[in-house]
Amino acid sequence: TSPQFDCNGRILRLDRPRVMGIVNITPDSFSDGGAHFDAEAAIAHGLRLAQEGADILDVGGESTRPGSQEVPVEEELRRVVPVIEGLARNTALPISIDTSKPEVMRAAIKAGAGMLNDVYGLRREGALDAAAELGMPVVLMHMLGEPRAMQEAPEYDDVVGEVHRFLAERIFAAEMAGVARKNIIADPGFGFGKTVAHNLQLLAQLRRFTELGVPVLAGLSRKKTIGELTGRDEPRQRVHGSVAAHLIAAQNGATIVRAHDVAATVDALKVWAAVAAVAPPRKDA
Numbered sequence: 291t292s293p294q295f296d297c298n299g300r301i302l303r304l305d306r307p308r309v310m311g312i313v314n315i316t317p318d319s320f321s322d323g324g325a326h327f328d329a330e331a332a333i334a335h336g337l338r339l340a341q342e343g344a345d346i347l348d349v350g351g352e353s354t355r356p357g358s359q360e361v362p363v364e365e366e367l368r369r370v371v372p373v374i375e376g377l378a379r380n381t382a383l384p385i386s387i388d389t390s391k392p393e394v395m396r397a398a399i400k401a402g403a404g405m406l407n408d409v410y411g412l413r414r415e416g417a418l419d420a421a422a423e424l425g426m427p428v429v430l431m432h433m434l435g436e437p438r439a440m441q442e443a444p445e446y447d448d449v450v451g452e453v454h455r456f457l458a459e460r461i462f463a464a465e466m467a468g469v470a471r472k473n474i475i476a477d478p479g480f481g482f483g484k485t486v487a488h489n490l491q492l493l494a495q496l497r498r499f500t501e502l503g504v505p506v507l508a509g510l511s512r513k514k515t516i517g518e519l520t521g522r523d524e525p526r527q528r529v530h531g532s533v534a535a536h537l538i539a540a541q542n543g544a545t546i547v548r549a550h551d552v553a554a555t556v557d558a559l560k561v562w563a564a565v566a567a568v569a570p571p572r573k574d575a
């Protein structure tokens with residue numbers, strides 16, 4: 291039987307690779323040009339991703355791209371709560387909250403979100419306890435340093451081994467804090483303190499992370515690595531490269547991929563799942 295997650299009453303079944311659609315609420319996403327954000331536009335975008343076949347919607351109010359600055363908690367709450375409420379009212383899909391702040395985790399779950407997606411791997415003050423108290427599925431992701439400086443000159447002796455060890459430690463810390471192991475998802479954090487070479491090694495050896503004994507999430511959508519490999523400077527032109535990378539991630543054991551372009555990714559994974567259904571059992575299974 292395949293793992294499944296109870297996301298605040300909404301079920302996410304990992305019987306096949308699933309697509310986490312991205313709903314970013316940041317000034318450079320849904321804004322009417324002003325400094326404030328159009329919650330309605332973000333909600334409409336999330337509903338469109340649901341129409342395109344997303345299995346879960348990831349709502350984020352603080353950009354974590356390289357060089358990004360922190361957003362004050364009041365601001366982050368102002369951005370995400372109305373969107374989560376709007377989405378929860380209009381779709382039956384599970385909703386994850388992309389945040390590292392315990393206060394935002396609590397408010398998001400109260401508003402109807404059912405999964406925590408923390409790029410800091412619950413390392414912020416109070417995050418482990420919040421995750422344990424909320425009792426929801428949680429994604430633990432690897433990041434080297436902080437978004438502001440993580441891409442300056444990332445270095446590893448053995449990127450796969452070091453990311454693997456970090457995730458094993460965070461899983462252990464989460465379990466010690468009271469997070470149920472069945473609620474944990476691991477994520478190597480593509481692009482979070484990694485060069486293109488590091489990202490390629492992590493993707494090529496992604497199956498190593500399934501040894502952690504929890505589902506693996508991969509997020510490469512429209513990232514700089516895809517742009518560099520394809521020569522596409524414009525993120526919107528990185529759809530094909532992103533779909534290729536997520537297919538490889540599925541082939542290498544990921545059961546959730548985090549994507550902007552949901553329809554394209556859903557179609558690709560349908561082809562992947564049809565072949566996987568008739569493939570001979572894996573020798574290392």
Ligand SMILES: Cn1cnc2c(O)nc(N)nc21
Pocket residue numbers: 350354388407408409429431477479480507508509510548
């Ligand atoms: C918020 N966010 C941006 N990239 C991500 C990734 O690769 N994984 C997860 N879990 N979250 C991400």
